[in-house]
Amino acid sequence: MIKPEQFKFFSQLVKDSSGIALSTGKEYLLESRLNELCKVLGLKNIDSLYQQAKFKMTPKLKEQIIEAMTTNETYFFRDQHPFDTLKNHIIKELMEKNQSKKELRFWSAAASTGQEAYSIAMIIQEHFPQLANWKVEILGTDISRQAIEKAQAGRYTQVEVNRGLPVTMLIKYFKQQGAFWIAQDKLKKLVHFKTFNLLNPFIGLGQFDCIFCRYVLIYFDQETKKKITDKLVKVLRPGGYLFFGATETPVGLDPSMKRVTFGKTVCWKKAGG
Ligand SMILES: C[S@@+](CC[C@H](N)C(=O)[O-])C[C@H]1O[C@@H](n2cnc3c(N)ncnc32)[C@H](O)[C@@H]1O
Numbered sequence: 001m002i003k004p005e006q007f008k009f010f011s012q013l014v015k016d017s018s019g020i021a022l023s024t025g026k027e028y029l030l031e032s033r034l035n036e037l038c039k040v041l042g043l044k045n046i047d048s049l050y051q052q053a054k055f056k057m058t059p060k061l062k063e064q065i066i067e068a069m070t071t072n073e074t075y076f077f078r079d080q081h082p083f084d085t086l087k088n089h090i091i092k093e094l095m096e097k098n099q100s101k102k103e104l105r106f107w108s109a110a111a112s113t114g115q116e117a118y119s120i121a122m123i124i125q126e127h128f129p130q131l132a133n134w135k136v137e138i139l140g141t142d143i144s145r146q147a148i149e150k151a152q153a154g155r156y157t158q159v160e161v162n163r164g165l166p167v168t169m170l171i172k173y174f175k176q177q178g179a180f181w182i183a184q185d186k187l188k189k190l191v192h193f194k195t196f197n198l199l200n201p202f203i204g205l206g207q208f209d210c211i212f213c214r215y216v217l218i219y220f221d222q223e224t225k226k227k228i229t230d231k232l233v234k235v236l237r238p239g240g241y242l243f244f245g246a247t248e249t250p251v252g253l254d255p256s257m258k259r260v261t262f263g264k265t266v267c268w269k270k271a272g273g
């Protein structure tokens with residue numbers, strides 16, 4: 001069992017560096033993830049990891065501890081209906097709004113291994129040929145370097161593509177390479193990925209027409225959620241849309257944001273535009 005001072009040390013480190021809040025009761029989660037990391041690092045146990053982290057911490061070790069604590073669960077077209085809403089309502093509306101500048105920018109703000117960003121890219125390629133001469137960009141960011149490297153490779157196992165991706169789309173937008181499926185260039189040219197920590201200032205990202213920040217706020221405490229949602233609103237263009245995960249209700253969202261529903265989809269629209 002992880003010792004109380006070790007739990008305190010690691011949970012504080014994880015909270016300060018990523019915002020991920022490990023409250024009392026999450027000892028088991030921390031312990032099992034750190035035990036896995038010990039195996040990777042060839043360390044005997046959490047006591048050794050604690051000694052190293054407390055007295056000989058390196059940026060690399062810190063990153064590995066944060067990586068170990070992220071939950072990268074994702075799949076193609078997760079929840080389906082937000083992507084139907086994009087297809088049936090939002091992209092059309094954004095196209096009307098941006099008709100003169102012919103530009104659309106999406107952000108998958110906790111992109112994990114990229115399935116969310118590639119799902120948006122497939123919606124665009126499949127249903128909006130009119131956008132071929134527009135500047136369309138889907139930025140995918142995540143704190144996890146490993147997740148982002150996988151997203152950049154666009155390389156998925158059979159099990160991963162079986163999760164949410166219809167076979168017709170798989171064949172049309174991915175090519176098989178041995179046991180893997182690789183996103184084709186027609187998707188890759190729309191997406192790009194980089195590591196980014198949502199705790200950092202949102203500088204150099206530009207403005208977006210639509211932001212997906214799904215299934216990440218659940219890991220943060222109220223104060224962190226509020227800080228992040230305030231920053232998200234600032235980089236959203238007037239008339240732009242913000243999506244959270246189905247179980248995530250934003251608290252104290254800026255008054256410029258109006259709750260909008262499309263069937264089962266609940267999202268938030270910024271005033272103006
Ligand atoms: C459960 S996944 C959600 C993936 C995707 N948005 C979806 O809905 O399928 C949560 C992701 O949030 C990332 N994450 C956690 N804390 C973060 C932070 N401070 N900044 C950026 N990403 C973070 C994790 O690395 C993980 O990949």
